[in-house]
Amino acid sequence: xxxxxxxxxxxxxxxxxxxxxxxxxxxxxxxxxxxxxxxxxxxxxxxxxxxxxxxxxxxxxxxxxxxxxxxxxxxxxxxxxxxxxxxxxxxxxxxxxxxxxxxxxxxxxxxxxxxxxxxxxxxxxxxxxxxxxxxxxxxxxxxxxxxxxxxxxxxxxxxxxxxxxxxxxxxxxxxxxxxxxxxxxxxxxxxxxxxx
Amino acid sequence: xxxxxxxxxxxxxxxxxxxxxxxxxxxxxxxxxxxxxxxxxxxxxxxxxxxxxxxxxxxxxxxxxxxxxxxxxxxxxxxxxxxxxxxxxxxxxxxxxxxxxxxxxxxxxxxxxxxxxxxxxxxxxxxxxxxxxxxxxxxxxxxxxxxxxxxxxxxxxxxxxxxxxxxxxxxxxxxxxxxxxxxxxxxxxxxxxxxxxxxxxxxxxxxxxxxxxxxxxxxxxxxxxxxxxxxxxxxxxxxxxxxxxxxxxxxxxxxxxxxxxxxxxxxxxxxxxxxxxxxxxxxxxxxxxxxxxxxxxxxxxxxxxxxxxxxxxxxxxxxxxxxxxxxxxxxxxxxxxxxxxxxxxxxxxxxxxxxxxxxxxxxxxxxxxxxxxxxxxxxxxxxxxxxxxxxxxxxxxxxxxxxxxxxxxxxxxxxxxxxxxxxxxxxxxxxxxxxxxxxxxxxxxxxxxxxxxxxxxxxxxxxxxxxxxxxxxxxxxxxxxxxxxxxxxxxxxxxxxxxxxxxxxxxxxxxxxxxxxxxxxxxxxxxxxxxxxxxxxxxxxxxxxxxxxxxxxxxxxxxxxxxxxxxxxxxxxxxxxxxxxxxxxxxxxxxxx
Ligand SMILES: Cc1ncc(C[n+]2csc(CCOP(=O)(O)OP(=O)(O)O)c2C)c(N)n1
Numbered sequence: 001x002x003x004x005x006x007x008x009x010x011x012x013x014x015x016x017x018x019x020x021x022x023x024x025x026x027x028x029x030x031x032x033x034x035x036x037x038x039x040x041x042x043x044x045x046x047x048x049x050x051x052x053x054x055x056x057x058x059x060x061x062x063x064x065x066x067x068x069x070x071x072x073x074x075x076x077x078x079x080x081x082x083x084x085x086x087x088x089x090x091x092x093x094x095x096x097x098x099x100x101x102x103x104x105x106x107x108x109x110x111x112x113x114x115x116x117x118x119x120x121x122x123x124x125x126x127x128x129x130x131x132x133x134x135x136x137x138x139x140x141x142x143x144x145x146x147x148x149x150x151x152x153x154x155x156x157x158x159x160x161x162x163x164x165x166x167x168x169x170x171x172x173x174x175x176x177x178x179x180x181x182x183x184x185x186x187x188x189x190x191x192x193x194x195x196x
Numbered sequence: 197x198x199x200x201x202x203x204x205x206x207x208x209x210x211x212x213x214x215x216x217x218x219x220x221x222x223x224x225x226x227x228x229x230x231x232x233x234x235x236x237x238x239x240x241x242x243x244x245x246x247x248x249x250x251x252x253x254x255x256x257x258x259x260x261x262x263x264x265x266x267x268x269x270x271x272x273x274x275x276x277x278x279x280x281x282x283x284x285x286x287x288x289x290x291x292x293x294x295x296x297x298x299x300x301x302x303x304x305x306x307x308x309x310x311x312x313x314x315x316x317x318x319x320x321x322x323x324x325x326x327x328x329x330x331x332x333x334x335x336x337x338x339x340x341x342x343x344x345x346x347x348x349x350x351x352x353x354x355x356x357x358x359x360x361x362x363x364x365x366x367x368x369x370x371x372x373x374x375x376x377x378x379x380x381x382x383x384x385x386x387x388x389x390x391x392x393x394x395x396x397x398x399x400x401x402x403x404x405x406x407x408x409x410x411x412x413x414x415x416x417x418x419x420x421x422x423x424x425x426x427x428x429x430x431x432x433x434x435x436x437x438x439x440x441x442x443x444x445x446x447x448x449x450x451x452x453x454x455x456x457x458x459x460x461x462x463x464x465x466x467x468x469x470x471x472x473x474x475x476x477x478x479x480x481x482x483x484x485x486x487x488x489x490x491x492x493x494x495x496x497x498x499x500x501x502x503x504x505x506x507x508x509x510x511x512x513x514x515x516x517x518x519x520x521x522x523x524x525x526x527x528x529x530x531x532x533x534x535x536x537x538x539x540x541x542x543x544x545x546x547x548x549x550x551x552x553x554x555x556x557x558x559x560x561x562x563x564x565x566x567x568x569x570x571x572x573x574x575x576x577x578x579x580x581x582x583x584x585x586x587x588x589x590x591x592x593x594x595x596x597x598x599x600x601x602x603x604x605x606x607x608x609x610x611x612x613x614x615x616x617x618x619x620x621x622x623x624x625x626x627x628x629x630x631x632x633x634x635x636x637x638x639x640x641x642x643x644x645x646x647x648x649x650x651x652x653x654x655x656x657x658x659x660x661x662x663x664x665x666x667x668x669x670x671x672x673x674x675x676x677x678x679x680x681x682x683x684x685x686x687x688x689x690x691x692x693x694x695x696x697x698x699x700x701x702x703x704x705x706x707x708x709x710x711x712x713x714x715x716x717x718x719x720x721x722x723x724x725x726x727x728x729x730x731x732x733x734x735x736x737x738x739x740x741x742x743x744x745x746x747x748x749x750x751x752x753x754x755x756x757x758x759x760x761x762x763x764x765x766x767x768x769x770x771x772x773x774x775x776x777x778x779x780x781x782x783x784x785x786x787x788x789x
Contacts, residue, residue: 009550018200025200025367032332034364035202038225038308039658042585043754044550049364056437056444058331058364061519063538074545081540097757097766098548102748103589106546116543129768138768 001156002060003050006079007071008096009041015169016069016142017048023157023165024052032058043098045075052156067154068121069145071128072096077113080120088194089121090148092128092141124152124192131184139174140181147182151189159186198369203332203361206368207299208233210339211269214295215375218244218261220254222630223659224273225308226362227301231271232660235671245671247662250600250630251276255283255298262296262352263388265380267343271299274313275599279631281318287352288322288402289395290388294379295343296352298324303359304434304481304516310580310599312514314482315356319459323402325409326354326459327418330436332366334456338418343375345412349405356458358481360434360516410460418456421469425449427530428473430486432458435479435517442523446534461489463496470494470501477529478505481517504529551585554755555732555771557724558583558651560698562593563751563775564722565620565649568708574618575610579603579632581624582657582726590752594622601631608635608644618712619646626656626664628681637688639717647711648719650681653726661728685719692718699724701778732771734788738763741784747776 003020007013014035021031034049049060062081068089070076076091083089100106117123126148132140143166149155150162162182170178201209207230211219221231235245244261248254251272258270272280277300284298300318303309319326327342329335335357342353387394413419423443431439432455443450453469455462470476470493478487484506494501504510511517511525527534552559562583565576578584578594579602587594596606603621611619623632628650639646656662663669668678685693692714696707704722711718735755741762748756748763755770756763765785777785 008548010553021200021365025198030367031200032364032366033200034360037229037363038359039550040307042550042553042582043548045548056331056440057434057519058366059360059438059519061441061523064519075548077542078545081542097754098546099551099752099754100547100549102745102757103752105589107544108546109543112543113545120540 001052001067002065003067003069004060004065004079004082005048005050005069005071006075007046008075009044009046011071012139012142013046013048013071016146017050018169019142019146019162019165020050021052022168023161026161026164027157029053034058045078047079067149069149071141071145073110074108074113077116080117083121087121088152088154089117089123090145090152091117091123091125092145093125094127094129122194124148124189124194126188128185131188132181135181135184136177140178143178143181144185147185148189151186152192152194197372198367200365201332201336201368202229202233202363202365203329203335203357204229204363205233206332206336206366207339207355207357208237209368209370210336211297211343212237212243213370213372213374214340214343215267215377216243216269216343217266217379218258218268219271220246220248220257221271222248222251222254222276223656223662224276224301225659226303226359227271227273227276227299228659228662229362230299231671241672247664247671249665251280252283255280255287258296259283259287259292262292262294264382265294267295269297269299273309274300274302274315275310276300277315277318279600284318284352285322286390288324289398290390291350291398292346292352293350295346297339297342297346298352298354299357300354301357301359301362302482305359307359312482314485315354316458316485317483319354319356323406324351324354325349325457326356328356328433328456328458329361330433330454330456331361332364333368334418335361336368336370338456349409358434406460410463413457413460413462414464416457419462419465420454421465421472422452422454423450424472425451426474427451428453428469428476429479429526429529430455430469430476430490431479432456432486433481435481435522438517438519438522439479439526441519442526448530450530455486458485461492463493466490466493467497470499475502476504477510477525478503479511479517479522479525549588551588551752551754552582553727554753554769555727555773556582557653557698557722557726558586559591559751559753560701560704560724560773560775561649561651561722562586562591564698564701564704565708566591566593568705569618569712572618572712573616574620575607577603577607577610577619577621579621579623579627581627581651583622583624583651586622588752590749600627601635604632604635604639604646604648607646608639611644611646620649621646622649622651624657625650625652625654625666625681626662629665629679633684633688636685636690636717636719640689644717645715646717648717650719650721652681652721652723655726655729657726657728661726682719682721690717690719692716693721694719695721695723697724698722699773699775701775727771734772735767735770736765736772736774736776736785737788738765738785740782742782744781746781747779747785750779751776
């Protein structure tokens with residue numbers, strides 16, 4: 001299973017990648033991840049790769065990923081090229097406006113971006129920030145999105161393994177919040193119409 | 197035990213299990229997590245772990261520990277080895293006792309670095325072995341091996357991971373038994389004192405030793421030939437798994453030479469590989485190091501065979517090798533179309549370069565200097581850290597940036613030639629301790645009238661909040677007395693030294709104006725914590741905005757954005773610093789509650 005996670009530096013994509021990778025390890029599989037750590041974490045574009053199974057490189061080729069999990073709308077569009085023909089994109093509809101748009105040097109055209117995503121992938125849009133906020137904090141966007149991916153049935157790990165991985169990778173005092181966020185994501189995912 | 201670990205953490209675990217006793221380093225992407233992970237694994241406190249003031253200090257500390265027979269490790273990024281090259285070159289002559297590993301991380305791209313330099317050359321320059329891991333798993337194994345090798349040959353061993361290995365994780369299986377040994381302590385002996393005759397003798401020995409190590413590298417598991425074919429590909433580091441994925445996916449008949457122990461070159465293995473194939477492609481990031489070794493092997497044996505790579509322009513000399521460009525190069529090499537180009541035409545998407553965070557005190561400091569110097573001839577020499585991002589629009593407050601510590605000294609050079617310019621140097625607190633103090637002493641003693649702005653955010657922010665001598669904390673979790681930057685400047689005879697909070701807007705501008713007027717070196721220490729160190733205030737509020745966008749145009753804060761014809765504040769980003777309150781001409785912005 002090959003997954004690409006995209007977002008904006010500071011949104012917590014690395015935790016999502018850890019949770020997904022470790023849930024495969026729980027099931028006795030090998031997992032590899034590739035992270036963006038460094039300058040881009042200051043509000044730039046970030047991606048995390050998660051690959052389980054018998055590959056050598058931790059980095060997904062373009063056109064290779066089974067799932068794109070995007071924490072932000074335009075970062076989803078930027079990385080659509082990574083998913084394969086049967087792949088699915090789970091996209092948080094939250095927009096984080098880059099400073100370049102405020103300064104007028106680039107433009108954020110929401111409608112055009114959404115159209116581009118739906119034209120090029122089977123996409124599930126979710127307002128993950130709102131679901132996370134309802135669960136207790138917008139910081140839980142990562143577990144909401146993992147929940148949605150699980151809910152639509154694309155992940156090849158069990159719910160128990162994901163929960164076990166969350167317990168290992170999330171600080172004790174944030175566990176309840178993240179469980180609520182994850183369940184909200186699962187509910188959302190199981191109600192949308194996408195065939196896997 | 198089975199664990200999923202980042203490449204850097206895998207190196208740390210390897211070192212801990214190899215019985216490392218002293219670990220020192222200076223932070224730098226992509227190397228930083230090695231030392232941080234050692235500190236994390238050091239639950240019983242039996243390893244002495246420290247962030248040193250710079251790489252030269254760190255390397256010398258690890259060397260001293262090794263002289264006593266303790267296993268030691270030093271970590272840094274590639275440009276850090278430039279700073280530590282003086283001790284490294286001499287240490288290669290003197291040698292060591294306890295196993296000593298020098299971890300130097302390279303950054304093809306470059307992604308977070310000033311240069312795209314290749315540390316493998318340093319191995320050759322200093323006559324030290326270089327190990328180049330291709331995955332987290334191999335980085336773990338190689339680290340344990342590096343300590344053994346170092347003790348066996350009495351020389352430090354360089355491990356040179358690259359970003360794609362440092363920051364990727366893999367599943368590591370290990371048994372958690374630590375290597376135990378007795379530390380003999382320092383034994384006095386003339387061999388520890390470098391003198392020209394000693395260096396001459398050692399040089400002869402070391403050159404002989406290179407041949408021995410080269411033979412060892414012919415048959416260690418990190419160097420090997422996989423598969424068979426008329427065509428051969430030579431590769432190493434993070435490029436190797438990508439090449440292997442391509443060979444496996446397209447079922448290509450290719451002999452793959454994998455080089456993990458790269459210097460001294462495994463010449464017999466190279467010869468065997470060259471013998472078995474008709475032509476060769478070399479795929480390696482940064483410089484053509486393996487490629488040159490192969491050319492050398494051909495020349496020595498007086499054989500001619502095509503080698504394609506960076507030296508004949510077949511592979512780009514700069515930038516990363518990712519799956520896509522690697523595939524294109526291999527396609528061209530085997531002359532078979534492997535995949536059809538299917539370009540999705542992505543619409544133009546907004547650019548998202550990294551920026552100073554919302555609430556970052558550096559923004560306030562830059563803005564105060566900009567205001568104070570408006571209309572006056574000035575040059576702003578920057579330095580390395582989060583504050584390098586002050587070069588972007590709309591602040592545009594970084595006219596030069598070279599290497600750590602250079603801002604203060606470049607400013608002096610400019611001032612000598614352009615005495616009517618207000619020459620400013622910006623430097624961060626960690627950078628000041630790393631390599632700013634000598635430059636400041638130089639300006640004061642040699643009477644070059646520059647204005648030094650120290651951006652003290654109480655941490656080493658860019659690399660992820662490491663302690664330094666101004667913070668009061670150490671990597672062992674203990675507290676130390678802080679070294680006060682203003683007091684250091686005064687001790688160096690600076691006569692104009694002022695501390696000010698950059699968010700104290702009017703005062704900050706006044707202090708900078710006074711500093712610029714002052715006849716002599718002036719030092720302003722802007723003190724305010726990095727936003728990652730505290731929770732922050734409630735987000736600011738904006739009411740009755742007239743849409744002049746002045747706040748955005750002046751400050752470029754990522755929490756401010758335009759919605760319709762008005763400015764809004766992103767509550768998830770704003771930390772209530774209130775800098776924008778000073779900029780709004782109609783007083784629409786106020787502190788939140
Ligand atoms: C010789 C060298 N060592 C290490 C680095 C990596 N590095 C980049 S920025 C930085 C620290 C900057 O800290 P500070 O001066 O406190 O500025 P801040 O990021 O906190 O604004 C380091 C260590 C480097 N670029 N060059």
